[in-house]
Amino acid sequence: MIKNVLKxxxxxxxxxxxxxSLVISSSYVSxxxxxxxxxxxxxxIPEDTPNWxxxxxxxxxxxxxxxxxxxxxxxxxxxxxxxxxxxxxxxEVPEDLVxxxxxxxxxxxxxxxxxxxxxxxxxxxxxxxxxxxxNRRILVKMMKLSEADKLLSIFKDVDxxxxxxxxxxxxxxxxxxxxxxxxxxxxxxxxxxQAEVWALFYRIRGPITFLHFNDSHGRLExxxxxxxxxxxxxxxxxxxxxxxxxAVNPTQTFLFDLGDTxxxxxxxxxFKGKPAIEALNLFGMxxxxxxxxxxxxxxxxxxxxxxEANYPFLLSNVVYETTRMPFANPYMILDVMGQxxxxxxxVTSDLPVVTHPDNVRGLLVLDxxxxxxxxxTLLREHRVNSIVALSHLGYSExxxxxxxxxxxxxxxxxxxxxxxxxxxxxxxxxxxQAGEHSRNLGxxxxxxxxxxxxxxSGKLIPTxxxxxxDPTVTDLLRPxxxxxxxxxxxxIGSSFVFLDGGRPQIRTRETNLGNLVADVMRITTRSDIAxxxxxxxxxxxxxGPMKVDQVFTVLPFDNFLVVLELTGAQIKEALxxxxxxxxxxxxxFLHVSGxxxxxxxxxxxxxxxxxxxxxxxxxxxxxxxxxxxxDFLAVGGDGYAVFTRGxxxxxxxxxxxDSFIKYIEEVKIVSPVVEGxxxxxx
Amino acid sequence: MEGNRIIVFxxxxxxxxxxxxxVKHALIAYDMNIxxxxxxxxxxxxxxxxxxxxxxxxxSEGNRFYIKGR
Numbered sequence: 001m002i003k004n005v006l007k008x009x010x011x012x013x014x015x016x017x018x019x020x021s022l023v024i025s026s027s028y029v030s031x032x033x034x035x036x037x038x039x040x041x042x043x044x045i046p047e048d049t050p051n052w053x054x055x056x057x058x059x060x061x062x063x064x065x066x067x068x069x070x071x072x073x074x075x076x077x078x079x080x081x082x083x084x085x086x087x088x089x090x091x092e093v094p095e096d097l098v099x100x101x102x103x104x105x106x107x108x109x110x111x112x113x114x115x116x117x118x119x120x121x122x123x124x125x126x127x128x129x130x131x132x133x134x135n136r137r138i139l140v141k142m143m144k145l146s147e148a149d150k151l152l153s154i155f156k157d158v159d160x161x162x163x164x165x166x167x168x169x170x171x172x173x174x175x176x177x178x179x180x181x182x183x184x185x186x187x188x189x190x191x192x193x194q195a196e197v198w199a200l201f202y203r204i205r206g207p208i209t210f211l212h213f214n215d216s217h218g219r220l221e222x223x224x225x226x227x228x229x230x231x232x233x234x235x236x237x238x239x240x241x242x243x244x245x246x247a248v249n250p251t252q253t254f255l256f257d258l259g260d261t262x263x264x265x266x267x268x269x270x271f272k273g274k275p276a277i278e279a280l281n282l283f284g285m286x287x288x289x290x291x292x293x294x295x296x297x298x299x300x301x302x303x304x305x306x307x308e309a310n311y312p313f314l315l316s317n318v319v320y321e322t323t324r325m326p327f328a329n330p331y332m333i334l335d336v337m338g339q340x341x342x343x344x345x346x347v348t349s350d351l352p353v354v355t356h357p358d359n360v361r362g363l364l365v366l367d368x369x370x371x372x373x374x375x376x377t378l379l380r381e382h383r384v385n386s387i388v389a390l391s392h393l394g395y396s397e398x399x400x401x402x403x404x405x406x407x408x409x410x411x412x413x414x415x416x417x418x419x420x421x422x423x424x425x426x427x428x429x430x431x432x433q434a435g436e437h438s439r440n441l442g443x444x445x446x447x448x449x450x451x452x453x454x455x456x457s458g459k460l461i462p463t464x465x466x467x468x469x470d471p472t473v474t475d476l477l478r479p480x481x482x483x484x485x486x487x488x489x490x491x492i493g494s495s496f497v498f499l500d501g502g503r504p505q506i507r508t509r510e511t512n513l514g515n516l517v518a519d520v521m522r523i524t525t526r527s528d529i530a531x532x533x534x535x536x537x538x539x540x541x542x543x544g545p546m547k548v549d550q551v552f553t554v555l556p557f558d559n560f561l562v563v564l565e566l567t568g569a570q571i572k573e574a575l576x577x578x579x580x581x582x583x584x585x586x587x588x589f590l591h592v593s594g595x596x597x598x599x600x601x602x603x604x605x606x607x608x609x610x611x612x613x614x615x616x617x618x619x620x621x622x623x624x625x626x627x628x629x630x631d632f633l634a635v636g637g638d639g640y641a642v643f644t645r646g647x648x649x650x651x652x653x654x655x656x657x658d659s660f661i662k663y664i665e666e667v668k669i670v671s672p673v674v675e676g677x678x679x680x681x682x
Numbered sequence: 683m684e685g686n687r688i689i690v691f692x693x694x695x696x697x698x699x700x701x702x703x704x705v706k707h708a709l710i711a712y713d714m715n716i717x718x719x720x721x722x723x724x725x726x727x728x729x730x731x732x733x734x735x736x737x738x739x740x741x742s743e744g745n746r747f748y749i750k751g752r
Contacts, residue, residue: 217738354701635710
């Protein structure tokens with residue numbers, strides 16, 4: 001063998017000793033060792049080094065586990081192996097052989113007598129000992145002989161496996177720690193090189209891979225992102241990517257959903273999120289957290305979805321008001337080959353504000369930062385090796401979390417729909433987020449030693465059109481898609497009269513459909529008054545049976561129903577704007593419920609409204625009223641800046657369209673009329 | 683701010699909105715034409731750190747957004 005010993009040269013360049021059996025390589029590749037965005041050092045490796053060795057060397061050099069120089073092709077002795085095992089699962093690494101043997105006995109790392117530390121270790125022995133260090137003995141004990149036979153019978157040299165290591169090898173094959181050779185052998189008796197042993201340890205102490213996605217909002221199926229563009233996204237593509245990425249690191253890959261999944265499209269809304277959970281049950285999810293939109297169907301439906309999921313939902317900052325018991329599992333601890341990862345969930349403290357009050361009745365949302373501190377303390381008491389927060393707080397709040405709470409190694413985020421192409425390091429915490437709407441799968445690879453991140457990398461993988469749609473998802477969704485079509489055709493009630501939503505009328509004067517929509521808003525929210533812009537009502541409905549798809553045509557926008565607190569003066573200001581263009585068409589022309597008013601178009605703008613009546617009396621300018629409207633107007637759409645000066649009392653989290661459908665289903669028959677709510681003085 | 687109201691910024695213009703609103707609401711409050719073009723995919727919105735954000739993304743007190751072409 002030819003040895004080239006090269007010492008550390010320069011400030012940041014480390015040259016690795018690699019023993020090549022015959023040839024000194026003349027060209028090299030370099031790798032930067034990074035944490036987050038910071039480059040710590042650069043290592044240089046002969047270019048002809050196999051990729052799998054390069055990967056292992058780069059990783060373990062970065063974590064500090066592998067010291068240079070490294071001789072990848074030397075055989076590994078039993079004593080070297082045991083020392084390495086103690087290093088990987090940090091315990092004292094004795095120098096002298098007597099103490100080494102004592103320690104090996106203590107940790108049950110002697111398979112047969114005598115210990116013989118100078119002997120080369122075999123593959124079957126190494127695998128068995130690794131499982132013992134990785135806390136996998138219970139799996140070996142529970143492995144049935146019949147299952148072990150099934151797993152190992154595919155290998156031609158199965159008869160060479162020692163009886164004492166048989167079940168261990170079966171567990172290792174099942175867990176993906178070893179996969180055998182292309183010639184269908186396992187080579188149990190073969191001695192191992194240094195590189196091969198490090199590669200084994202890479203499978204159990206290499207980077208942990210965290211796959212993540214957030215804010216899918218019911219985008220279970222592929223969709224067209226813009227005119228003329230090919231379809232992207234959907235859970236079928238997402239699953240293909242998950243399976244592909246999982247294959248890269250089969251023993252240490254975990255998958256997380258960061259919330260706002262089960263609400264957003266007809267495919268999920270019409271079934272209260274059920275198809276989303278059924279689809280994710282195909283993914284091998286590790287855990288999810290709850291977003292604010294998970295509460296949109298009410299606590300009862302949410303509980304059903306949680307029960308249907310084959311994975312846990314984690315949420316540590318929502319409790320029942322009376323008992324202070326958590327609404328969902330606050331945390332979990334993952335055993336990753338003997339390393340413990342503590343995981344907890346957080347939802348935005350805006351939750352009570354962004355969903356109907358009924359949906360969170362009896363619940364209390366605790367401060368996320370205080371909760372996070374408590375969770376870190378609790379998880380440290382469980383002696384976890386690293387801590388991950390599943391956050392539905394939004395990126396700017398995730399930054400605060402990283403800045404103000406010690407001990408979180410990784411924040412997987414959602415809520416703000418932020419596209420973080422690579423994870424961002426804030427102090428000692430990585431933050432990642434994958435955009436929205438099943439457009440990306442996020443991947444973070446991370447290794448933590450003594451609470452510090454010693455290795456990290458990450459990226460977003462877009463669900464572009466070229467990614468194959470996994471057919472299991474398509475097949476699962478097919479009956480739901482058919483049911484959506486049937487739902488759209490469903491008759492929800494009927495109208496005795498033509499419902500007038502014609503453009504010239506709806507944008508200039510009172511119509512019966514305008515009245516009906518406003519009534520639905522006021523009644524649904526139990527408000528004093530409702531105001532709806534004519535521009536949001538897009539069609540008429542003929543007399544007779546009323547179908548769901550007709551309502552979609554009338555109210556096509558995904559506008560949420562909200563309630564503002566406005567003074568009488570602010571309401572008057574809004575009405576003045578409403579009639580400011582009369583008799584010309586105006587999308588902001590307001591249809592009203594719970595009140596009536598008179599205006600004179602001949603008067604100057606902002607002085608046209610001459611009379612406003614509420615409950616049979618003049619509207620009081622100083623009094624505060626509960627006014628139902630839509631979120632578009634609430635933020636000043638159509639020029640209604642006055643609405644932004646009110647107070648948001650309720651955000652129902654429900655589309656106005658859905659409220660309308662529910663109302664018609666309840667009352668069955670409607671017959672609205674023009675009744676003089678808006679009077680034009682001649 | 684009181685009354686569930688918050689302040690966000692679009693292209694450094696201060697905009698009063700409500701807690702629980704989304705990026706698209708900030709655009710509505712900023713400029714309807716910009717909102718329309720963003721909804722049509724002709725423009726994108728980035729946060730103060732340069733990351734693109736979805737139009738249905740939630741906003742928080744003090745968030746700053748900038749409009750960019752595609």
